[in-house]
Amino acid sequence: xxxxxxxxxxxxxxxxxxxxxxxxxxxxxxxxxxxxxxxxxxxxxxxxxxxxxxxxxxxxxxxxxxxxxxxxxxxxxxxxxxxxxxxxxxxxxxxxxxxxxxxxxxxxxxxx
Amino acid sequence: xxxxxxxxxxxxxxxxxxxxxxxxxxxxxxxxxxxxxxxxxxxxxxxxxxxxxxxxxxxxxxxxxxxxxxxxxxxxxxxxxxxxxxxxxxxxxxxxxxxxxxxxxxxxxxxxxx
Numbered sequence: 001x002x003x004x005x006x007x008x009x010x011x012x013x014x015x016x017x018x019x020x021x022x023x024x025x026x027x028x029x030x031x032x033x034x035x036x037x038x039x040x041x042x043x044x045x046x047x048x049x050x051x052x053x054x055x056x057x058x059x060x061x062x063x064x065x066x067x068x069x070x071x072x073x074x075x076x077x078x079x080x081x082x083x084x085x086x087x088x089x090x091x092x093x094x095x096x097x098x099x100x101x102x103x104x105x106x107x108x109x110x111x112x
Numbered sequence: 113x114x115x116x117x118x119x120x121x122x123x124x125x126x127x128x129x130x131x132x133x134x135x136x137x138x139x140x141x142x143x144x145x146x147x148x149x150x151x152x153x154x155x156x157x158x159x160x161x162x163x164x165x166x167x168x169x170x171x172x173x174x175x176x177x178x179x180x181x182x183x184x185x186x187x188x189x190x191x192x193x194x195x196x197x198x199x200x201x202x203x204x205x206x207x208x209x210x211x212x213x214x215x216x217x218x219x220x221x222x223x224x225x226x
Contacts (some may be wrong), residue, residue, distance in 0.1 A: 030212070033214065035186065042220055043155075045214040045215065045216070048214055054152045088154060097143075097160050097162070097168055098143055098145075098160070098207055098209060098210055098213060098215070098217065099157075099168060100147075100157065101157065102147075102154040102155040102156075103154050104153060104154040105154050
């Protein structure tokens with residue numbers, strides 16, 4: 001069954017603006033991760049946030065986690081055309097295997 | 113160092129044929145994962161290896177799908193008697209294992225079943 005669901009499905013912004021993507025999930029988790037995918041191929045890991053963390057930063061990325069609402073958000077500040085990609089949240093299945101359950105993704109277009 | 117590699121990058125086959133997809137993980141990564149991504153969809157977990165054993169095969173969609181890993185390294189995903197619904201990008205990832213390690217993904221194999 002689907003674990004993570006992202007919102008919005010698609011987002012189009014101008015270069016320099018901020019982009020916010022949201023992710024909701026259903027079960028308890030150990031961690032939540034965000035990945036970026038260009039051109040429908042390999043994924044690149046962006047950031048991992050543990051269940052006991054509320055906020056994490058990495059460069060222009062800010063991730064928040066609200067375990068009471070079972071939701072997370074990814075904020076990209078000062079977006080660039082190169083940020084155009086699909087973004088996926090993934091939660092670990094509570095089996096300690098590291099197996100990830102992915103959401104459907106948000107397609108971000110940053111216009112120059 | 114070298115990342116995760118997969119071969120072939122593209123595979124076109126006829127319905128009913130068998131296909132083998134290969135994954136070379138990052139050296140030293142004990143955990144290996146196979147995922148499938150259909151057009152415009154998120155990733156669907158297929159199978160997980162820890163070393164050469166597969167403690168979680170829960171995502172394999174049917175008994176036509178099987179996978180093995182040898183020497184704690186290379187893995188092969190085999191699809192027998194392919195069907196059109198098997199068409200997807202098959203992605204392999206490896207990690208140091210456990211639930212707090214990021215997974216490094218290969219570029220994927222795009223499988224098209226005619």
